[in-house]
Amino acid sequence: MRVILPEIKELISSKKKRPIRKVVSYFEPADIAEIWSELTLDEQLILFNALDIKFAADIFESLKEDQMIEILNTVSVEKKKAVLNEMSPDDRTDLFAILPDEETEKLIPLLDEDEQKRTRELLAYKENTAGGLMTTDYITVPEDVKIGYVFRELRNKAKDIDFIQYIYVVDKMNRLQGTIPLKDLLTTNPQRKVSRIMDTHIISVHLNMDQEDVVHVFEKYDEPSLPVLDKLGRLKGVITVDDVLDVIKEEASEDIYRFGAAGGTDEYLSASPFRVAQKRVIWLIILALAGFISGSVLEHFSFLLSSIVTLSFFIPILMNTSGSAGTQAATVVVRGLATGEIKLSDIWHVIKKEFLIGILMGVVAGVITALRAIILQGDVMLGFTVAIAMIAAIIIATSLGGILPIIFKKLGVDPALMSGPLIATILDTTTLLIYFNVTMLLLWRLQ
């Protein structure tokens, strides 16, 4: 059902808690969160205070971070306490992680005692690891109980947990021994022992595993959730696939931003132009300074340019085509490294392939450029020279475009930092060097 803003606003202005609660409950929390920014702070507070706490917490979890902080700063302590306790542990930890430490220290004491302990434990893990992604909302049972016990556990705890796909069976040291899919429980005699029906094929991730690797495990095994274990095999948490969804999106954005040399991935629309310019200008300065080198190459060969002015007409097309060819190769390799299709050991394969691709594309681009020189300038020798330069420049372009990201990765640097603009800038210099040297060799002496 669609949220109709004017009606909601009118309802809120009535300040009647009952009708507000009733109408809003027809919607999904995520739908209310979506129109949140259209409400004034006063309206947000009336709405927030009118709703029952479970629904309020669900909306709260769907808000943007700055909206959450605004609400936390204005609602009463009791409401704050209720909402924070109601939140799912992983979302709560994410919120605490972005708050200043002294703020977090003020909020943690509002939690129930065991939630406090869990939260401090979760906060200790790095944000971009399995530990930073996992929740502590799941159900464990000892290995020596019967299925009937599991049913009782479920009846006690199922209400507080959003989605349950597996029951986790642990030994006395909390080491994971097996899993029981929820659907299997329904078809099992309550008198059977847990250890007899549990699945001991455990797919798990390690507490310190990087979130990108966690994504790969989820993609490979098509699991809806995975247990997180420490070095001793003890169950520390569970990652559900909806959190992985966010990571994939985030990592893809990060890669794209880096590859476009566009700086960080903060909000764009709400950031000030100064802030955005600040993030981009560092890359622009680096690229401009790198661009000086190609300027110097031009300067070095200016005697050629002044004796054959037509030479300069082909500078943009050469720089452009080689820059594009290099970007194409880098795009494929950067993405392949990110998805895992291309591995570091594939470097020779990539070099060989991009070299051949360079020859094929170079010949096509070379012929086109030669035709331009012959038709517009009527100079066959110039056409030949430009074509040779183009072929050589494109071979270098595809080869470097393919190799440089792999070398970055080998050096432990994010390959996406070998961005399109950076490749293009590097290739400007190599292309000009090739162009002038080919010209010296083939054309200049003939003049």
Add this chain to the structure above:
Amino acid sequence: MRVILPEIKELISSKKKRPIRKVVSYFEPADIAEIWSELTLDEQLILFNALDIKFAADIFESLKEDQMIEILNTVSVEKKKAVLNEMSPDDRTDLFAILPDEETEKLIPLLDEDEQKRTRELLAYKENTAGGLMTTDYITVPEDVKIGYVFRELRNKAKDIDFIQYIYVVDKMNRLQGTIPLKDLLTTNPQRKVSRIMDTHIISVHLNMDQEDVVHVFEKYDEPSLPVLDKLGRLKGVITVDDVLDVIKEEASEDIYRFGAAGGTDEYLSASPFRVAQKRVIWLIILALAGFISGSVLEHFSFLLSSIVTLSFFIPILMNTSGSAGTQAATVVVRGLATGEIKLSDIWHVIKKEFLIGILMGVVAGVITALRAIILQGDVMLGFTVAIAMIAAIIIATSLGGILPIIFKKLGVDPALMSGPLIATILDTTTLLIYFNVTMLLLWRLQ
């Protein structure tokens, strides 16, 4: 557990079905699929025939498409029949969709009768819509039954379905009336009526919804699965989040490839250089032809270049910096449009912001370039001219980089087609025009 290839190969060479089946069952099907390409076709066949059919089908589903086709072409008809019937309907449909029609027509009759009907129905939906993503493996119950009935249904069908998160309640016309989370079943009296405990807040997607929009619904509501309805509200299928994972990855790759002007997103490592070059060269030709325009601009202003040779030294840096600035802006806007952060209605916001960003970055880049001219060429007036040209060029670059993807989207074209290289090529022309005009205005008359 890690698959140790030499041991598996030795085991297979023994051709003893029992031990093979036993050892291989310790692993996950996805792990066996991962080493599949390291086995010879003979080894693959021995292994495939040794395994029980459920496990073989699970491995089969995890294989790459060309590996699947190879197996289908070599195993016996009975085995083929068994595996195809065992596969999940959505994966089977994906496989059939890539096979030639006459192949598919040969395979469909191998399926059980009702699977045949379901498969033909699924094949009719477009691949990149909700209908193309959904599976028909789910459990429905009528609205007038009791919970005990649901338990019986589950006992009959749960084995064939990988993950069950919801039971779907439908009316006599198969219209979806409500959902029951599996975990709620466990805590409900079997005598209660389904219609009393079902959740009537239904979040669903429409059969023809584009897969990108399906992803957005999953991201917004954090659901593990969503029902797919037709126009009349009838339940047609269910999409699970693991299929959405693949779509997100696929769509991100597609966007990145397009933005890098790198053609399609087929396999890179296994494709021949000719095939890859073929996909890239079309873009390269388009870009090269567009690059001719900047060559013509240079030609048109060659009188300037021959009278002031130092002018040409700044061509690469100007083209480069404006190209990079435009790519930065386009990166952010293309990604923002893909994730939904930026909407078509934000066009004026984007123009204003990118214009301001252009001024800020233009001044920085202008000062740097002016300093180069003053220090290396000792020419203050040249420095001033180059700086003005740089500022103007970068303002145009960020503005165009921001607007062009939005205009593409408005025209119904994928904004990612406004790629980094294309932006850079367009900006080459504008930058040269700005440069020469500024020079004519400020510098040339003074000489």
